[in-house]
Amino acid sequence: MLSKLKLHGGAELLFDGVKNHHVTLPGQSDPWDMKQLLAWIRGNMLKERPELFMQGDTVRPGILVLINDADWELMGELEYQLQDQDNVVFISTLHGG
Amino acid sequence: MCQVEEDYNGLECKQEKIPVPTLNRKCMKCKEGTAVLIIRVNDSFCRSCFKEYFIHKFRAMLGKNRVIFLQEKVLLAVSGGAASCSMLSQVQEGLSREAPKKLRFVPGIIYIDDGGACGRSAEERQRSNALLKSIFTETGFTYFIVSLEQVFSLPTSVLVPGTSDPDPSNPSYKQAVDQYIKEKQTLTEENVASAVAQLSIEDSAYSPEHKLALERLFSSMKTLTAKEDMLQTLRQHLILHIARENGYSKVMMGDSCSRLAVKLLSNIALGRGAALASDTGFSDPRYGDVVIVRPMRDYSSKEIAFYSRMFNVPSVFISGLDTQTHDKTSIQRLTESFVTNLQSDFPSTVSTIYRTSEKLHTVMPPQSQTAEPASKCLLCLCTLDTKVDKASAFHATLVSEQLSQIKLQDPSLDAPAQSAEQCCTEGQGCGPGGCCSSNRLPSHQDLKTLLCYSCRLTIKDMVATNTLPPYIITEAEKRQKRSQMKMEISEYLLEDDEED
Numbered sequence: 016m017l018s019k020l021k022l023h024g025g026a027e028l029l030f031d032g033v034k035n036h037h038v039t040l041p042g043q044s045d046p047w048d049m050k051q052l053l054a055w056i057r058g059n060m061l062k063e064r065p066e067l068f069m070q071g072d073t074v075r076p077g078i079l080v081l082i083n084d085a086d087w088e089l090m091g092e093l094e095y096q097l098q099d100q101d102n103v104v105f106i107s108t109l110h111g112g
Numbered sequence: 113m114c115q116v117e118e119d120y121n122g123l124e125c126k127q128e129k130i131p132v133p134t135l136n137r138k139c140m141k142c143k144e145g146t147a148v149l150i151i152r153v154n155d156s157f158c159r160s161c162f163k164e165y166f167i168h169k170f171r172a173m174l175g176k177n178r179v180i181f182l183q184e185k186v187l188l189a190v191s192g193g194a195a196s197c198s199m200l201s202q203v204q205e206g207l208s209r210e211a212p213k214k215l216r217f218v219p220g221i222i223y224i225d226d227g228g229a230c231g232r233s234a235e236e237r238q239r240s241n242a243l244l245k246s247i248f249t250e251t252g253f254t255y256f257i258v259s260l261e262q263v264f265s266l267p268t269s270v271l272v273p274g275t276s277d278p279d280p281s282n283p284s285y286k287q288a289v290d291q292y293i294k295e296k297q298t299l300t301e302e303n304v305a306s307a308v309a310q311l312s313i314e315d316s317a318y319s320p321e322h323k324l325a326l327e328r329l330f331s332s333m334k335t336l337t338a339k340e341d342m343l344q345t346l347r348q349h350l351i352l353h354i355a356r357e358n359g360y361s362k363v364m365m366g367d368s369c370s371r372l373a374v375k376l377l378s379n380i381a382l383g384r385g386a387a388l389a390s391d392t393g394f395s396d397p398r399y400g401d402v403v404i405v406r407p408m409r410d411y412s413s414k415e416i417a418f419y420s421r422m423f424n425v426p427s428v429f430i431s432g433l434d435t436q437t438h439d440k441t442s443i444q445r446l447t448e449s450f451v452t453n454l455q456s457d458f459p460s461t462v463s464t465i466y467r468t469s470e471k472l473h474t475v476m477p478p479q480s481q482t483a484e485p486a487s488k489c490l491l492c493l494c495t496l497d498t499k500v501d502k503a504s505a506f507h508a509t510l511v512s513e514q515l516s517q518i519k520l521q522d523p524s525l526d527a528p529a530q531s532a533e534q535c536c537t538e539g540q541g542c543g544p545g546g547c548c549s550s551n552r553l554p555s556h557q558d559l560k561t562l563l564c565y566s567c568r569l570t571i572k573d574m575v576a577t578n579t580l581p582p583y584i585i586t587e588a589e590k591r592q593k594r595s596q597m598k599m600e601i602s603e604y605l606l607e608d609d610e611e612d
Binding site: 023024025027028029064067076077079081084085086088089104106108109 | 148149150156193194370416418421429431435452
């Protein structure tokens with residue numbers, strides 16, 4: 016399943032400075048939800064300092080998540096099920112990256 | 113209860129999360145469009161209603177606090193981040209409207225390149241400067257791109273609060289608006305704007321000595337807290353200087369609500385409680401002739417981030433002193449992580465802190481106009497809070513500090529003072545390059561009497577005070593000599609109630 020990830024506001028620093036990522040998530044029987052996506056990102060993409068991006072199961076407070084240009088709070092946050100070609104944007108509003 | 117990662121096994125003390133809404137939630141304002149974001153706790157907005165709301169808030173903030181007069185020159189301090197770039201785009205939007213409620217002031221932009229203090233490489237700085245330059249030229253306003261190294265060539269007049277223009281013919285806001293409408297100068301505005309844009313300065317060049325001096329200054333500070341504080345102070349001085357030089361009477365800063373809440377709490381922790389009202393309020397009049405204004409203080413960082421994402425506001429992320437540092441590296445950083453974490457569980461945290469800050473006011477002392485410059489702090493120009501009597505908390509901290517230190521030989525501190533007195537017999541004080549300025553660098557003791565409590569703490573963290581920029585050292589010496597002189601001749605001064 017293809018997905019487009021974008022990083023803004025300093026979050027890109029944790030991903031080698033690359034702002035746009037096209038990721039292909041491995042196929043699985045259940046549809047991917049945000050919780051699994053975040054765990055996948057932490058395992059496969061975060062090069063360093065995972066605690067600056069994630070806190071437990073969810074993103075660190077201060078990092079906003081937009082799914083297809085809409086607030087993820089409207090979509091169910093971690094329970095939202097990803098669809099093909101979905102656009103996920105992470106914006107950091109914090110001072111320190 | 114106030115711990116961030118506390119586990120509540122079985123106890124439902126955590127605030128109940130609002131039941132998860134379905135995908136097609138409607139905008140609460142127009143009730144028609146599909147909601148795209150939620151702000152505050154439960155307010156969902158569609159795209160167009162959000163844009164209206166955002167723009168309206170900015171103009172309401174400026175209209176409520178009627179401090180910006182017509183045709184006034186206003187400097188916009190842009191750091192490249194989302195908040196200041198949104199402010200820039202709001203100003204652009206406000207100035208371009210055809211409606212009669214158009215904003216009417218003359219903006220300029222200033223960006224301070226502090227890469228030398230933050231340890232960024234020359235190529236990185238040039239790259240971000242170029243990106244910002246392209247953003248600024250698109251707006252058509254005058255812009256100044258200044259590097260922080262310029263701080264080493266500032267004059268001492270920066271540290272003296274200017275007097276605001278007591279123009280007797282200065283009309284009230286309403287009168288000014290009426291007068292303007294009568295005169296209707298709209299025809300020549302576009303020509304003026306294009307001519308003024310050509311005066312833009314990009315002064316990002318810096319000499320290697322200044323660069324080294326800046327690096328030495330920041331490496332002589334032991335803690336990150338002190339470094340951030342000093343960086344903030346130097347930036348303010350530089351902005352003030354550019355504003356004064358180019359005739360700007362107002363400076364707009366892009367501090368958002370969330371940022372200000374963090375600033376409020378960290379200022380209290382730093383010892384700047386006395387200046388809270390001016391540090392976090394809408395307007396900051398401490399510099400006299402230049403007033404600092406914060407029009408973005410009603411926006412949370414979520415609103416700003418969404419707006420700049422949805423409406424393509426160009427911004428440049430520039431890493432600062434505390435980027436990617438651990439939570440506990442500085443007071444400011446720790447406060448930020450505390451407030452943000454608390455906010456995620458208790459969504460009214462930031463707004464409560466904000467409402468509290470709105471209630472703070474400064475009590476203006478009756479003779480503030482005639483107060484001598486010496487009664488203001490040397491670095492942050494707030495009123496000195498350290499000239500209090502013996503029965504105060506401040507005096508108690510001084511006494512306990514003295515008692516807990518091992519006393520070194522005191523006579524060594526007095527000796528340089530005596531030699532200085534001998535050569536300054538005219539009472540004029542030696543100028544730079546004079547007889548004693550090279551022998552006598554200000555020690556920690558000298559500077560302390562001229563600083564407010566929190567600036568003292570910052571200076572205390574410095575290993576060598578001679579790395580401070582020359583304008584600070586010169587002004588400090590001048591004030592020292594002046595107060596010494598005053599003490600010497602105090603018995604000869606006539607009191608007002610003496611009869612001769």
